[in-house]
Amino acid sequence: MTTGTLSQQQRSEAERRATLARIRKIARRTLVYGFMLALGFLFLFPIIFMIVAAFKPNDRVIADLSSIRAFFPNPSILTTANIKDVFERVPFGRLAFNSVFTTFVTVIAGLFVNSMAAYVLSRLRWIGRGLVLGIIVSLIIIPLEAIAVPLMMEVNEMNTALNLIITALMAILTGLLWAALWNASGTWVEDAGGGSLPAPAAWGLQALFTAIVALPLEILTVMMIRQTIDGGTWLNTYHVQILPFIAEPFSIFLFYQFFVGIPKDFDEAAYVDGAGPFRIYWQIMVPLSRPVFATVAILKFLQFWAAYLWPLMATRSSDFRPLMVGMDFFQTQAPIRWGSIMGYAAMVTIPVLIIFLLFQKWFVQSVSSSGVKG
Amino acid sequence: MHTFYQQHFGGQRGRDFLIAMFMGGPAFLLLGLFMIWPVIRGIDLSRTNQRFDGAQAANVGWSNYDKILSVNVIRLPDIPDPLPEEAPAAGWYRSNDGELIFRWRARGLEEIGLGQYADYEIARQFSIRDNQYAVIAKDPLFWKALLNNFYFVLIVVPVQTALALLLALLINQKLPYRNVFRTLYFSPVATAMVIIAVVWLFLYNPQYGLINQMLDTLSGGQLGPYKWLQSSKMAMPAIMIMSIWQGVGFQMIIFLAGLQDIPEDLYEASGIDGANAWQKFRFVTLPMLRNTTIFVVLTTTILAFRLFDQVNVMTPDGGPNESTATMVWYAIRRGWGQSEVGYASAVSIVFVGIVLIISLIQRGVIRSGDAAE
Numbered sequence: 001m002t003t004g005t006l007s008q009q010q011r012s013e014a015e016r017r018a019t020l021a022r023i024r025k026i027a028r029r030t031l032v033y034g035f036m037l038a039l040g041f042l043f044l045f046p047i048i049f050m051i052v053a054a055f056k057p058n059d060r061v062i063a064d065l066s067s068i069r070a071f072f073p074n075p076s077i078l079t080t081a082n083i084k085d086v087f088e089r090v091p092f093g094r095l096a097f098n099s100v101f102t103t104f105v106t107v108i109a110g111l112f113v114n115s116m117a118a119y120v121l122s123r124l125r126w127i128g129r130g131l132v133l134g135i136i137v138s139l140i141i142i143p144l145e146a147i148a149v150p151l152m153m154e155v156n157e158m159n160t161a162l163n164l165i166i167t168a169l170m171a172i173l174t175g176l177l178w179a180a181l182w183n184a185s186g187t188w189v190e191d192a193g194g195g196s197l198p199a200p201a202a203w204g205l206q207a208l209f210t211a212i213v214a215l216p217l218e219i220l221t222v223m224m225i226r227q228t229i230d231g232g233t234w235l236n237t238y239h240v241q242i243l244p245f246i247a248e249p250f251s252i253f254l255f256y257q258f259f260v261g262i263p264k265d266f267d268e269a270a271y272v273d274g275a276g277p278f279r280i281y282w283q284i285m286v287p288l289s290r291p292v293f294a295t296v297a298i299l300k301f302l303q304f305w306a307a308y309l310w311p312l313m314a315t316r317s318s319d320f321r322p323l324m325v326g327m328d329f330f331q332t333q334a335p336i337r338w339g340s341i342m343g344y345a346a347m348v349t350i351p352v353l354i355i356f357l358l359f360q361k362w363f364v365q366s367v368s369s370s371g372v373k374g
Numbered sequence: 375m376h377t378f379y380q381q382h383f384g385g386q387r388g389r390d391f392l393i394a395m396f397m398g399g400p401a402f403l404l405l406g407l408f409m410i411w412p413v414i415r416g417i418d419l420s421r422t423n424q425r426f427d428g429a430q431a432a433n434v435g436w437s438n439y440d441k442i443l444s445v446n447v448i449r450l451p452d453i454p455d456p457l458p459e460e461a462p463a464a465g466w467y468r469s470n471d472g473e474l475i476f477r478w479r480a481r482g483l484e485e486i487g488l489g490q491y492a493d494y495e496i497a498r499q500f501s502i503r504d505n506q507y508a509v510i511a512k513d514p515l516f517w518k519a520l521l522n523n524f525y526f527v528l529i530v531v532p533v534q535t536a537l538a539l540l541l542a543l544l545i546n547q548k549l550p551y552r553n554v555f556r557t558l559y560f561s562p563v564a565t566a567m568v569i570i571a572v573v574w575l576f577l578y579n580p581q582y583g584l585i586n587q588m589l590d591t592l593s594g595g596q597l598g599p600y601k602w603l604q605s606s607k608m609a610m611p612a613i614m615i616m617s618i619w620q621g622v623g624f625q626m627i628i629f630l631a632g633l634q635d636i637p638e639d640l641y642e643a644s645g646i647d648g649a650n651a652w653q654k655f656r657f658v659t660l661p662m663l664r665n666t667t668i669f670v671v672l673t674t675t676i677l678a679f680r681l682f683d684q685v686n687v688m689t690p691d692g693g694p695n696e697s698t699a700t701m702v703w704y705a706i707r708r709g710w711g712q713s714e715v716g717y718a719s720a721v722s723i724v725f726v727g728i729v730l731i732i733s734l735i736q737r738g739v740i741r742s743g744d745a746a747e
Contacts, residue, residue, distance in 0.1 A: 029549070032544075032547070032549065033549075035544075036544060036555045039541070039544075039555075039558075039559065040555055040558040040559070042619075043558055043559050043561065043619070043623070044558055044561065045584070046562075046570065046573045046574060046577060047561065047562070047565065047573075049573065049576070049577070050569075050573045053576075061576075062579075062582055063582075065576060065579065065582035065583065065584060065587075070584060113400050113401045113404065114401055116397045116398060116400070116401065117397070117398040117400075117401030117402065119397065119398075120393065120397050120398035121394075121398065124390040124393060124394050125390055126390045126391040126393075126394040127391055128391075129394070132398075132402060135410075136405070139405065139409055139410070141676055141729060141730065141733050142409060142413065142726060142729075143676065143679070143680045143702075143729065145680045145682055145702040145705075145706075145725075146702070146705075146722050146725050146726045146729070147409065147412035147413055147416060147722065147726075148705075148706065148709075148710075148722075149416070149419075149705060149706070149709035149710065149715055149718040149719055149722055150413070150415040150416035150419055150715075150719050150722065151408065151412040152709070152710065152715075153415065153419060153424070153426070153715055153719075154408075154411065154412055154415055156426075162407070165403075166407070169399075169400055169403060169404070172396075172400070173400050176397075243404070243408065244404075244407075244408035245408075246401075246404055247400070247401040247402075247404035247405045247408070247409075249405065249409075252401060276393075277390075277393045277397065278393070278397060281397070302563070302564065305566060306566035306567055306568065306683075308566075308567070308568045308682075308683045308686075308687075309682055309683065309686075309702075309706065312686075313706070324566055324568045324569075327568055327569070327572060331572070331687075338576070341572060342573075342576075345569045345572055345573060348566065348569055349566070349569050352564060352565070352566075353561065353564060353565070356561065356564035357557070360557050360560070363560070363564065364556065364557075364560065364627055367560075367627040367628065368627050368628060368630065368631030369631070370628070
């Protein structure tokens with residue numbers, strides 16, 4: 001670029017200014033990054049402290065609390081004694097299984113049940129639809145905490161009739177899911193190279209696949225059958241931690257919002273082709289709504305993984321207790337070892353943090369789409 | 375009847391109704407069984423003295439509600455016998471600071487001539503001029519829990535919303551690696567509250583705790599050391615700080631989504647009009663975030679009212695001087711801890727009522743704001 005009109009002095013002046021602007025920009029960025037890093041430390045330090053303390057000898061946990069050693073331990077003293085102590089004193093494996101199992105079944109069954117309800121609310125015209133929708137929206141603000149005490153009373157004295165109804169409900173749901181999965185798995189089995197198999201073998205594969213994917217609902221049905229036969233209280237079981245939370249107004253609402261936004265042309269085309277409502281739901285709505293399924297799954301996962309109040313009230317023994325309630329053991333049973341508490345906390349947190357880091361994009365997306373527009 | 379049936383349950387609509395009941399029925403039935411029925415059952419139980427241990431329950435009418443909600447302000451009669459030297463086991467005495475104190479737990483109100491308030495306890499005393507007044511309630515702990523709840527909500531909701539917005543603005547700058555910071559600020563949300571509460575128990579340790587240490591270093595010895603959870607003044611703020619720390623990342627993400635929905639040309643247009651950064655924020659960002667802010671405030675309010683987990687982990691007995699007792703904590707303690715299901719149900723129903731009223735008020739305020747625009 002020739003700037004003949006600019007004198008040497010003007011040019012150097014312009015250069016000086018450009019340098020100044022660059023320096024100012026760099027300084028500003030450094031400041032912003034410094035501030036953001038400081039904030040990052042603020043958000044992270046308790047978690048770092050917990051993980052570090054988990055691997056320190058018990059007596060150093062408190063002793064190091066107020067020094068820089070809380071974050072940068074002397075590497076030579078690191079030990080796994082706390083972790084061993086956790087395994088010795090509580091059935092950690094069982095607690096972890098309970099947590100994973102109840103969370104998993106609640107989330108999967110919830111996705112199925114809530115999305116179907118949202119589908120019939122958003123797509124079919126039936127008498128009472130407006131009323132049901134209104135009730136569900138107003139139920140969103142009723143917190144579990146407010147109904148926990150009467151709910152505990154209710155599940156303690158479930159009678160056979162109610163048990164039977166719920167068993168039948170679970171059986172119907174399982175049947176529906178079977179039908180849907182069997183239908184869908186035909187093409188999946190073929191795609192996976194099963195097309196070359198003889199018919200009975202392909203059917204077997206299809207049946208196996210169906211049975212495995214529908215496992216959460218099958219297990220619930222079996223549990224309910226046993227509950228109906230044995231009778232008695234629901235307290236201290238798995239299903240008391242699952243069944244009350246499958247249907248959830250906020251999940252239904254999220255699904256409903258998403259389904260309403262899907263153009264009706266899709267299902268009308270399928271309807272003209274002779275597809276029934278369930279088929280339209282399963283083959284058109286579900287594949288089109290993957291983002292909202294991910295949203296609901298992640299939000300419910302965060303909620304049920306951290307569930308504390310209800311498991312605390314509804315379970316009595318570590319046979320059925322989840323990890324969050326298991327924490328109480330270390331705080332109440334002598335000897336109270338701070339190292340073990342931190343070890344337990346870290347063991348509960350690290351797997352979820354890893355999952356979070358791997359899928360953080362999904363987590364963030366699901367949270368941002370829970371913020372309803374308007 | 376036949377035409378009604380034809381109209382509503384015959385033909386296409388009838389088929390739709392059956393399918394709706396078949397596909398949506400499971401969710402509706404489960405919601406009815408485990409959400410609506412407990413509310414109805416709760417109303418029913420709240421009028422009994424039902425206990426969880428199976429003792430025979432009797433109908434007690436509205437007396438549970440009467441006990442919960444009875445509150446009054448009375449003027450205390452003049453001091454019967456001044457006892458200047460030593461504090462008596464019960465009655466009035468003057469403390470070392472010269473303050474007049476009435477020991478009420480040891481002596482009922484009827485003994486000082488207020489027999490009609492025999493069921494009440496003194497929750498708080500104050501004096502206007504030379505007259506002594508007292509706030510009395512039949513269940514002072516409920517009112518304490520209610521006030522604590524409001525204290526928590528009134529501080530946490532605005533502070534958390536404002537901080538979330540600030541963080542979102544910070545992250546929304548077009549800087550490299552901003553997603554790393556987004557993940558950092560969000561990570562407490564992915565950690566369970568119970569675990570966080572246990573870790574913060576250590577951080578709040580009055581003697582060795584990192585938080586006191588940091589405050590001391592940062593303020594050059596001006597601040598602290600605080601006793602945090604061991605002091606009735608600082609216990610609730612301690613729980614507030616931790617709750618904000620844990621929850622702010624969630625709201626930040628929602629604000630971030632709102633910010634990214636604002637069209638870029640609005641900023642460009644206002645830039646051409648000569649708006650500076652603050653004016654852009656005030657006249658473009660804030661109005662465009664109105665719906666997001668409403669959503670965040672509504673959800674945070676409901677969440678804040680449900681405060682239980684951290685309180686129960688950090689201060690299982692309600693904190694020093696019951697300063698961290700909350701309504702949910704109180705209902706659970708009475709219903710589950712002390713097995714008084716009837717009374718706890720009444721507390722729960724009152725809690726639901728309060729949450730309902732608050733949300734209705736909020737919605738009303740928003741609607742009138744809409745009308746004003």
